[in-house]
Amino acid sequence: MSADTIYLKNGRKITASHVTQENGQVSYETSAGRLSFPVSIVDRVVHDDSSPISTAGTVADRAANLPIAPPDALSSPTKSAAVRDGSIDKNLLSELESEASANPSPTAVARVVAAERAAAQFEISVGDFERAVDHYNVGLRYDPNNAGLLMEAAYLHLRRSEYTTALDLLQHARSIEPDSADVAKLSGWAYYGLNRAADAVTQWKRAMELKPDEEIKHALEKAERDAREEAEYHEGETAHFRLKYNGGAAPELAAAVLKTLEAEFEEISTTLNYVPPEPIGVILYTNQTFMDITRAPSWSGALNDGRIRVPVEGLSSMTGELARVLKHELTHSFVSQKTAGHCPVWLQEGLAQYMEGKRSRANAGALASAYERHMEVSLLSYETSWLTLPKEAASVAYAWSLAVVESIVTVNGIDDLGRILERLAAGSTAEDASRAVLREDYPGLMLSTAQFLHKAYL
Numbered sequence: 001m002s003a004d005t006i007y008l009k010n011g012r013k014i015t016a017s018h019v020t021q022e023n024g025q026v027s028y029e030t031s032a033g034r035l036s037f038p039v040s041i042v043d044r045v046v047h048d049d050s051s052p053i054s055t056a057g058t059v060a061d062r063a064a065n066l067p068i069a070p071p072d073a074l075s076s077p078t079k080s081a082a083v084r085d086g087s088i089d090k091n092l093l094s095e096l097e098s099e100a101s102a103n104p105s106p107t108a109v110a111r112v113v114a115a116e117r118a119a120a121q122f123e124i125s126v127g128d129f130e131r132a133v134d135h136y137n138v139g140l141r142y143d144p145n146n147a148g149l150l151m152e153a154a155y156l157h158l159r160r161s162e163y164t165t166a167l168d169l170l171q172h173a174r175s176i177e178p179d180s181a182d183v184a185k186l187s188g189w190a191y192y193g194l195n196r197a198a199d200a201v202t203q204w205k206r207a208m209e210l211k212p213d214e215e216i217k218h219a220l221e222k223a224e225r226d227a228r229e230e231a232e233y234h235e236g237e238t239a240h241f242r243l244k245y246n247g248g249a250a251p252e253l254a255a256a257v258l259k260t261l262e263a264e265f266e267e268i269s270t271t272l273n274y275v276p277p278e279p280i281g282v283i284l285y286t287n288q289t290f291m292d293i294t295r296a297p298s299w300s301g302a303l304n305d306g307r308i309r310v311p312v313e314g315l316s317s318m319t320g321e322l323a324r325v326l327k328h329e330l331t332h333s334f335v336s337q338k339t340a341g342h343c344p345v346w347l348q349e350g351l352a353q354y355m356e357g358k359r360s361r362a363n364a365g366a367l368a369s370a371y372e373r374h375m376e377v378s379l380l381s382y383e384t385s386w387l388t389l390p391k392e393a394a395s396v397a398y399a400w401s402l403a404v405v406e407s408i409v410t411v412n413g414i415d416d417l418g419r420i421l422e423r424l425a426a427g428s429t430a431e432d433a434s435r436a437v438l439r440e441d442y443p444g445l446m447l448s449t450a451q452f453l454h455k456a457y458l
């Protein structure tokens with residue numbers, strides 16, 4: 001896979017993958033699905049075949065960001081004079097708004113809705129989701145029962161892990177179009193994000209009846225596995241967490257887990273300057289159920305696929321080790337949500353280890369000497385899923401990831417890491433984000449890390 005850069009004539013730059021050109025449209029993949037705009041606003045597209053994209057299959061993003069395609073309208077954009085030459089005509093937008101306010105005739109309303117919709121789609125295509133939400137909201141003010149607008153807005157909220165807001169919009173859309181497969185599909189996603197697996201199953205079954213597709217089939221299978229398992233589970237709830245655990249886990253342990261997680265939540269929230277919009281799902285397993293249901297490789301202790309899944313076999317109270325595991329997995333939830341699922345695995349794992357309190361002292365010698373012998377591995381190869389790595393290679397990957405993050409935090413400060421996460425959320429590749437914030441490409445980052453290890457530990 002390759003990362004491409006699309007340069008627009010107005011100077012904006014979009015990092016994308018799978019860029020294609022057809023029928024006067026340039027289309028490409030983003031976190032919001034496949035998008036396109038007219039060739040006329042594009043200056044040039046630069047293909048970079050050497051670098052894999054950073055967004056595919058990170059461990060943490062799979063449940064929170066199920067690979068579900070956007071509603072049809074988003075892949076075949078709305079045309080309106082309000083968007084042209086790579087920018088939004090704000091004057092025209094406000095003109096249309098005042099016309100529709102003064103005389104809300106069906107024609108005036110249809111025009112303002114088309115314009116706001118096109119503006120929203122344009123903002124999505126350049127990675128500005130905040131502004132896109134604003135445009136959908138204006139459109140919905142003029143035409144509150146527009147099912148297409150409701151669904152597109154809901155899709156955007158789902159991408160941002162704002163499941164409750166998405167669900168409100170979708171319930172409204174359902175009252176207008178009760179037999180829409182898209183409404184059922186997106187509702188299933190919202191329920192799944194809210195840790196309501198049984199409700200997700202109901203919606204995805206309905207979507208399969210209305211209009212079957214592969215995405216829903218896979219999502220449904222996953223939700224059914226969860227729902228079966230969780231039907232027998234007890235529940236606990238705090239401000240930021242929904243906990244489920246089966247009969248094999250002690251209720252006192254469940255209470256202690258919630259208390260620990262709440263304390264860790266505050267700390268991570270302060271450090272990363274972010275508050276996840278929805279409660280985070282946590283599931284405690286006895287070991288065998290854990291392996292059965294998560295299908296994780298045997299070396300992985302716990303797992304975060306949008307929910308925090310922790311094996312607790314044989315434990316009856318909180319231990320230092322369990323508290324560390326929880327903090328590690330909780331960090332993944334923060335990072336995954338803050339970046340809308342767009343964090344490379346090395347940065348996810350580096351940050352999670354750093355937050356749980358791990359440092360590079362024990363590994364510093366081996367890493368520094370590997371670097372001197374040019375035996376280090378490129379961060380590029382650490383961007384995508386590690387779940388298929390053999391155990392040895394995985395330990396090396398964890399060690400480098402921690403060292404790089406520790407070096408950045410020590411040399412540049414934790415705020416710079418926050419800035420990198422913000423750039424990832426806007427669709428930047430990790431190496432571009434590093435260039436922009438730290439003035440370092442990947443080789444530069446590895447060199448700084450080796451220097452940091454020497455200075456700090458050797």
Ligand SMILES: [Zn+2]
Nearest residue numbers: 328332349352
């Ligand atoms: Zn991890």
